[in-house]
Amino acid sequence: MCRLFGLSSAPNRTHATFWLLDAPDSLSRQSRSDPDGTGLGYFTADGTPRVDRAPIAAYEDRAFAEDARQVRSATFLAHVRFASTGGLDARNTHPFQQDGRLFAHNGVIEGLDRLDDHLGDDRSLVGGDTDSERFFALITRETRGHGGDVTAGIQSAAHWIARNLPVFALNLILITPDQLWALRYPETHDLYVLERQAGGEHGNRHLDHSGSHGRMRVHSDHLAEQPAVVVASERMDDNPHWRLMEPGELLHVGPGLRTDRRVILPGPPSHRLTLDDLRPEAAASQKAA
DSSP: OOEEEEEEOTTSOEEEEEESSOHHHHHTOOGGGSOOEEEEEEEOTTSOEEEEEEEOOSHHHHHHHHSOEEEEESEEEEEEEOOSSSOSSGGGSSOEEETTEEEEEESOBOOHHHHHHHHGGGGGGOOSSOHHHHHHHHHHHHHHHTTTOHHHHHHHHHHHHHHHSEESOOEEEEEOSSOEEEEEOSSSSOOEEEEEOTTGGGTSOOEEEEOTTSSOEEEESGGGTSOEEEEESSOOSSOTTOEEOOTTEEEEEOGGGOEEEEESOOSOOTEEOOGGGSOHHHHHHHSOO
16 A cells, blocks of 8 residues: 655754665565655745645656655655556655645545536636645635635545445545645545654664565764654654554644644545455455565
8 A cells, every 4th residue: 555654843854865665675566556756845945835746657666766865954855656546757756745735645435526526717727637736626625715724625625525425435634834744434444544753763763664564764973963754654763652543533743743643534435345346457456464
């Protein structure tokens, strides 16, 4: 399944190195366990969003994805994609950018014709073919309608989709230059959060996170001296304070790393999908690698 990773050290800008595809592991894997794209999103000092992404459709793309990315930002968003909707194309590779915000999603939403009708003119926000970017467009539209309140925008968009469309999962991470939001819904896929003190559990360690499936690694010497909040699809080190988010929980990490969490979707989707309901390629993309 897709891997999500988000980090905030706001207001401090952190220098971090990302490896979004671990070559020895990934090259030994076959068939649908091979990722379809990687992407990293972050912000420059003046708040300009940057997205570095590539579909993994050829050897050259794979080599590009395996190169280490050294970037500096107060918030980061990384994604390793296993395609469920949309072809192997950069425009379908996460993260997506709208209204100066960056977004990545893990899950499947069906009934896209109905979602397109609901978006109306705001369908123009979508440049690719994915359900994920359409979900982001609805969040963007609802955020605008709530005067720029991203929390309200996510809640409104997720409620509409949960009520009206067939849903397998809506896990997401969204970032701005100094804030982060994460949603886990329903309990289909895990999403963990770690409120990491400076130096980690032992008080003097840099951050060195690595997914157990070899898809993503993140290193930051700066976080030996600065606190951070991390959200990821799996526990990425042995820190005992990783917390599994509740189904339906929306996490907001504000400037200064103040966290707020609430369950915004207490019940299951009205039209809940199982793996057996999905198209074969979509089902393969949602299974743990």
